[in-house]
Amino acid sequence: MPLVTFVKQELSIEVPEGANLRDVALENKIDLYAFPDSLLNCRGRGLCGTCRVQVDDHRALSERTITDEKKNGWEGKTYRLACQSQVLDDVSVVTSPRRVRGWMDHSTYATMKKQGA
Numbered sequence: 001m002p003l004v005t006f007v008k009q010e011l012s013i014e015v016p017e018g019a020n021l022r023d024v025a026l027e028n029k030i031d032l033y034a035f036p037d038s039l040l041n042c043r044g045r046g047l048c049g050t051c052r053v054q055v056d057d058h059r060a061l062s063e064r065t066i067t068d069e070k071k072n073g074w075e076g077k078t079y080r081l082a083c084q085s086q087v088l089d090d091v092s093v094v095t096s097p098r099r100v101r102g103w104m105d106h107s108t109y110a111t112m113k114k115q116g117a
């Protein structure tokens with residue numbers, strides 16, 4: 001079974017081959033979206049582009065969909081929509097790769113979030 005490593009969260013998860021990357025993240029309480037995208041995303045239909053991630057090896061995921069190509073093609077092969085990607089092999093994933101660091105990344109908030117507060 002492929003191993004998905006979420007770099008920022010320091011979490012590795014074994015998943016069945018073909019698992020949807022967005023589903024894997026959400027099922028394991030990985031924060032894919034920056035607020036307010038957590039409320040306003042398209043729920044995995046490939047329309048909003050807010051589930052963008054950066055991976056270390058694009059070949060570890062399924063072929064890019066047309067939607068993914070339109071949203072991320074300009075950025076390079078390692079930027080993908082999590083909702084449009086199936087996991088085929090071991091892969092490292094950086095969530096919200098372009099997010100500007102702010103108060104949500106402060107160590108106090110990060111600790112509270114890990115504790116489920």
Ligand code: FES
Pocket residue numbers: 041042043044045046047048049050051052081082083084
């Ligand atoms: S959740 Fe909207 S594009 Fe992936």
